[in-house]
Amino acid sequence: MTLSERNTENNCQEEENQLETSHNKSPLLSDSWKPYQRPRAIVKEWLLKLRCCLGAVCGMEWYGYAALGILTGFLSFLMDLSVSKLLRAHQWLYMKLEGHSLLQFLCWTLYPSCICVVGSSFSHSICPFSTGSGIPEVRAMLAGFEMPHYLSVTNLFTKYVGLICTLAAGSTIFLGKVGPFVHLSTMVGAYLSKLCSLVQTNKKDKAAGEMMVVAAAVGVASCFGAPVSGVLFSVEVMSSHFAVKHYVPCFFSTACGALTFHLFSVWSGDGETLQVLFKTNFPTALPFYPLEIVLFALLGLLCGAVSCCYLFCHRWILQVIKTNPIFIKWLTTEKALYSGMVAFLLASVTFPHFAGQYMASKYTMKQLLTSLLDGRQWTSESHNASVQVDPKPWLEWSSSGSSVYMTLTFFLLMKMWMLVLACTLPVPAGCFMPVFVYGAALGRLFGEGGAYVLSGLTSGQQWASINPGGYALAGAAAFSGAVTHTLSPALLAIELTGQFSHAVPALIATVLANARSRSGHRPSFYDAISISKRLPHLPSLKKACPWLPSTPVGQVLGAKAVQLQKTAGLVEVQHAVNSCTETQIPVVDSHESQILLGFVLRPELLMFLRHCKTETVEKHLDEVCCIHRASVLLSPHNTVQEAHSILSLVGTQALFVTDSGRLVGLITWPEMKRILEDLAKEI
């Protein structure tokens, strides 16, 4: 038996003893009036044994990670199932009304409008924090700030139902799943970490933060069954430093999540085995010519430029919403009506007998992406239309009789403003998937155009077999990466399609698109929301005003913190306990010298008070309480950014700011939140 095993066993026994003592004392079992005392004791005993057995294999937190993955995967599968049923119902109804244009129009427009109204009013009335993407809030929470409203179980339930409504409105509204799902996953994670800390007696404080990081990774992984890009997303979303100790839990949990998602899909009859979400038919022998890399790089730059335009419009509409009195009035009092009207407008525009026929509006999001990722050239195939071997997934793109170039261009132009408008809807909704599809369309247009030009220029067979699907893949990765300022979409695109041959081109396009869209400190999609909502998120603050996080701490420190001198008596301690809520209260040599000695913990002060009341002789603070040394000290010249990263790194509750040994102030997480929110107001 190794040392560690022996330790585990000892721990196990100790915990059992502890629990038994507590269980003997616990009022639950000593209350003789409660029924079935004997069976309950037996069940409890068995549960304790089970816990001991489970604990012997690995730490309790690992079961938490596994449960997180499995639960999130199951939730994701269930959501996809309900959404697909709702979408099919809509399609069925629309088909049944064939021939009655007016009825078809009403079906096409009222169905998504009603669903949006339901979703919006439901989420608004039960939990107003559930609207929007959720990723900006998740980022702030991962940076260490507490936002308990965003992690409640009510919010979990509301966001889940609201998201189903949004997705069921389909490609007319054109909103996605990823962002809210990451938020959902963090809520599940927060709940599970509470559960874990109930079971685990020790290491309570660390677990919650770790579970949040893992949950962010699991959100993406379960959403698409893509484990690796989930972990990369979690790395990217961390504000400045990714703790390597989270790496293995992330991978473990995302593997569980992806596996659950895929297995449920298999068992529900969706396929014979685990498969990628979007099947493609790229040629395997020659995926692309080496020199096509240049074209992929150009596509990346193009995507970056278009993303800048999109982000500008998005920032503009965020500003309008906040300042325009009409918008303010509608969005505060008439949320449901506003959602209904916007949905109606979007749906009318996409009505298939109207402009919708030029933008393939009959396709769902999934069908859109599948058609765009098709491995054949649309134009060359439509030329020799006599070859009708297998169904053409892109049929809808040329159904109006106009050329695919026209349809794609019209789609891109229309969807730009529709996307910007849809983002203002007060429903739980993400923007990743729409942007991904938009990028795929951009890439497709580039690829089809490139194939046409090159085959015309070279007039040989060498470039005839160019695959526009590959450009759609790279475009999707590059555009979504540029909008969100992340690189994980490149890997996500590969994981969604399984086309590993295109990993290097997609990566190059994404890196270049990111370079283009990040230049000049432009904020990303999420940064813009963070700034607009004044969330305490340092990197987005830094993008908006690069000099703000370099403000010295001394300038922004709030009112002088409560402090005690080492000879403090009953009255001073009583006053300190009443006037502040912090757990660590600084102790100075004397109020004149202000030399910091250390801190006392709040429970010890309460003990001191009890002690003073029982004894007659008045004692000083340092005679009764232990004065703990402060571990890390800051100077007033440290910047806010340094203070933030040290606070998140050291993991203490409070940092003391001293100037030549004299106490100047105290930085806690709530204080840091206040500082960042104050700084955000200056923008």
Add this chain to the structure above:
Amino acid sequence: MTLSERNTENNCQEEENQLETSHNKSPLLSDSWKPYQRPRAIVKEWLLKLRCCLGAVCGMEWYGYAALGILTGFLSFLMDLSVSKLLRAHQWLYMKLEGHSLLQFLCWTLYPSCICVVGSSFSHSICPFSTGSGIPEVRAMLAGFEMPHYLSVTNLFTKYVGLICTLAAGSTIFLGKVGPFVHLSTMVGAYLSKLCSLVQTNKKDKAAGEMMVVAAAVGVASCFGAPVSGVLFSVEVMSSHFAVKHYVPCFFSTACGALTFHLFSVWSGDGETLQVLFKTNFPTALPFYPLEIVLFALLGLLCGAVSCCYLFCHRWILQVIKTNPIFIKWLTTEKALYSGMVAFLLASVTFPHFAGQYMASKYTMKQLLTSLLDGRQWTSESHNASVQVDPKPWLEWSSSGSSVYMTLTFFLLMKMWMLVLACTLPVPAGCFMPVFVYGAALGRLFGEGGAYVLSGLTSGQQWASINPGGYALAGAAAFSGAVTHTLSPALLAIELTGQFSHAVPALIATVLANARSRSGHRPSFYDAISISKRLPHLPSLKKACPWLPSTPVGQVLGAKAVQLQKTAGLVEVQHAVNSCTETQIPVVDSHESQILLGFVLRPELLMFLRHCKTETVEKHLDEVCCIHRASVLLSPHNTVQEAHSILSLVGTQALFVTDSGRLVGLITWPEMKRILEDLAKEI
């Protein structure tokens, strides 16, 4: 014109002005005796213009990252090319001697022995630091410690040539490329960052550390053309926190590296387009049954268990080498002879007319892996041997006439001790690839066995189409992951073969293997080397003795650092400047009170001395020099681990340790290195 663009231009002009002034002053051009003054001035002007143009697009460091990727990719391609030529020469010679057993034996054994002797004596005589894997040293350097010997250009050259020798010795010696290549890449990175800081006038200090992190990622990526797993490797290898700002440079540089590696392969006629390194023929319709996940999990646990056994043997041999007087004598004085003898022994054992026929010793490493990853069942195919459609890549495994189970088992048993022995060779050599192949063999055996048992049990067609190649893939990932305590091999295996369908099984097997091999704080392969070499690497120290890094800093602080009082005069300053080499020298209130006021910089002290010598009235330190405030202070109760992470996070040169405002000591990187090396001695 945006603000940033204007800034860039201003910077550009400023730099130009600066350079022009310096160039007017520079002795290089003012020396009239130097020839071709006019042409040199023109060239210099053009270079300045070029720099200005380049700088307008993006920061100079990005060119550095691109250059790093391209250079490393090219080096990797060149190495592969030379090694394959040398291996082919050996094979050709061996084939020519067909029929003369003795000559064949001599050719088989002496060729690798001689190459090993050459490699060993070459690297020993030119740069002794070039032997071994290099990853343990790279990890220590990434943690912030300076080890200039390991980054010299001489070392780069020696390691490159030595590594070619090692790899040319082939599968008889069974050593790999990854580890030394990561080291090579960091050397290239260090050189390039020096170059970059020559061109860039500002931000000198940061560049080096950033380039090292990127270089670690590029090493893996260029070695195999696998960009994503390179970045994951870099994340894993960082000791505790991965700075997210390195994320985009890593991806950019690895994409460049992978692209270069692949493009050179294409241009050298190795294929028509960018393709994976190891082509596989897995069935695409049904890669695996969902329930096979259980088998993959079992394989992961098996790999974990075997890896524990391997790591135990490895630790044992490291111990023997350090303590056994015979080994010590041989490895200090007779390195070349030792290498030759070990190589001869290994080669004799693998001689194809002797035991080699039972372990497919005729295959090179690449052929071994390709054969093991084959997508068909060896056993069922050998049953109906009449079907001879395409060549069987596993022919060598059953050439001796014995069953493939026997051959695989014999291979696994023999290679275990051969690998352990090969690791003692004093040549530049990695252990990742051998371990990867070993894992593939383990997985293959498991897969073939599983297929046999299951087809016997169920006697139906359902399990007949099980694919043992998938198990080989998962086994390779799991075993190499377990030996190195990393997860990136899972993704590497996918990137090497392009089989994305097996991502989830490979990941699950790797996570479980890691869980098994990490349990009980066992050190990894690299940790064992770190501990044996007493490198200042905190995580490996922690694995060997979990309580050591929790030692309070106060206990391990060295001799009292040099300090100045604020009223110090000429004599005291002179003494301080002579007796220490640090750049930041602490200043206290007085030698009695020891209250820390801040620090002065060394150049300012030198200025003070010059000042005192010119003036007649003696002045005090605080009247002439500016006393900088110390930003972050530690207390003696902080643990070594906390001090280490704060030091690496804050990026300052020195941390001051104070106790209630009084100076206790100073922690610099050299001091931290000393502390960790002292702690390592206690193990």
